[in-house]
Amino acid sequence: MVVIFNYILFEDLPRTSIIHFFTVIAAIVTIVIIYKYRIVPEVKYLICILASAAIWAFTYGMEFLSSEFEEKVLWSKLSYFGITFIPVSYFLFTKAFSQRTDLIKSGEKILISIIPLITLVLIITNDYHKLIWAEVIPDNEKNMILYKYGIWFWLFWLYSLLIILLGIYNLSRSFNKYTGYYNAQVIILLLATLIPLIGNTMYVTGLTPVPGFDLTPVLFIFSGIIITTGIISYGMFELVPLARNKLIDTMEDGVLVVNTKGIIEDHNPALLSILRIEGRQIIKKPLKEVFAGYNELINATKNNEVEQLNIEINLEDKNNYYQVRISPLLNQKNIVAGHLVQIHDITTLKQGEEKMIETNRHLHEEIKQRGKLIDDLDAFAHTIAHELRNSLGSIYSSSEVIKESLSAIADADFLIELSDLMRNSAQKAMHITEELLILATVRNEKIDRKPLDMKSIFHEAENQLSGMIKEYEARINSPGTWPEALGHAPWIEEVWVNYISNAIKYGGTPPVIEVGADQPSNNFVKFWIKDNGNGITEDEQTKLFKEYARLAPEKAYGYGLGLSIVKRIVDKLGGRVGMESTGQPGEGARFWFELPVN
CATH class of the missing domain: 3.30.565.10 (Histidine kinase-like ATPase, C-terminal domain)
Incomplete structure (x- = not known):
């Protein structure tokens, strides 16, 4: 078997380049097929993987076409422009598939790309430090190059292996999150990962049947073709499994999906709890049957705009209030394919609002009564103050007259002292009354x-x-x-x-x-x-x-x-x-x- 394999690859070397060039074409075709899904984050990273593998395969094919040793080394160096970023792209791809893109920020993407960038610089300058290739040995008989690797190559290879294993871990965790339908997708992705990983490990460790020949770029593109087949067969990436199973199903709000014909296609458990229809099937039933009498809600699903309305449902002799939001669902061609109906229970909020309105009404009534009482007291105090001022003025004036009259009487010192006391007391009382009058006037008078x-x-x-x-x-x-x-x-x-x-x-x-x-x-x-x-x-x-x-x-x-x-x-x-x-x-x-x- 090894003899046949050697004959095919090495008796006529251009065939080796042709294999890689065909894989480049396969990668380009695959990218074209999945390009329409580019809005999905994981597809963007898959395109990066395929593009990097295509660069790797193309430069590797050119290396076999070149007859000069220096040209072969140059093409081998250029292949690292594809090699270095495949592990990072794969890791981000698995993050996106497991719906954990929120954990990867722009700064963190740069951080995990530092080692690949350093590797790229080191491969270009390898002639000066030998950190990537400690020795480059030409094999003229097979028209290829054999390498003895330096310390940085092994660091980069271990880093790449670690990143890919973390990606596999991301995929394996999905088995606990997704349904059987989505687990089939996960299996496809795991197989597509293991194929080039095993091939590259065999090449680097020298366990390959043909020493010096690296099939890894071909295997990466083959994996891309497998994933593309999964996209077409399973509709991969068109649905968000984690959001469906972990978010919508655990929401307290009721959620249902209605198609363009008004038929209920899907719902979450909370909806059954809200409508008190546990045990009854509403899938494939008309919305107008489930929500009979709620014409405003039914009509909203016939429009192509987001609408929000409040409804009242009597359940078990108790009025419950709900806020309903109806949003159109658009397909990839931006055509309305149905509607998403979200039902939020606002009964407690509504009851609190009604209680607050009633409390405010009582408060306004109380304020009105207190205000009337204050006005009455102000009017009364104003009247009393005027009367006091007039009376005290009379006392004050009378004390002056009494004092003048007593001054002509002999031995009237005691009476004069009493008159002064009465006068001073009246003066103090008049001063206080005057201040109270000003206080009341300032409070009420408009000027x-x-x-x-x-x-x-x-x-x-x-x-x-x-x-x-x-x-x-x-x-x-x-x-x-x-x-x-x-x-x-x-x-x-x-x-x-x-x-x-x-x-x-x-x-x-x-x-x-x-x-x-x-x-x-x-x-x-x-x-x-x-x-x-x-x-x-x-x-x-x-x-x-x-x-x-x-x-x-x-x-x-x-x-x-x-x-x-x-x-x-x-x-x-x-x-x-x-x-x-x-x-x-x-x-x-x-x-x-x-x-x-x-």
């Missing part, structure tokens, strides 16, 4: 912002506090001109009254107060007032501008409404308030408020 004459507003505030300024011997330095801003004059006057009175009460002895304004920035003007008091600590600063917050009650009377009123006024006018202080005695505090320019 239009107008340009402010800040100079006159500030002087009006000073006039209100003239008695206090005189009593504390306060000195106030204010600018001659003020930048223009927008606001509501009566409210801004109240802001200045609060700021000035606080600066006097909490300032130094005597109080020295600086007042000013910064030029407009970011469409706002900042007005400020600075005292010479003990300042405010960081802890105390956090309590400012809040209702009923008082930092030093022993220094001044009040109920802590002043700065909260300031904040509410400035907020209502679209501005901001704030303060700065180091907390160091004598450095005082700087309070400010900002108003919009336009």
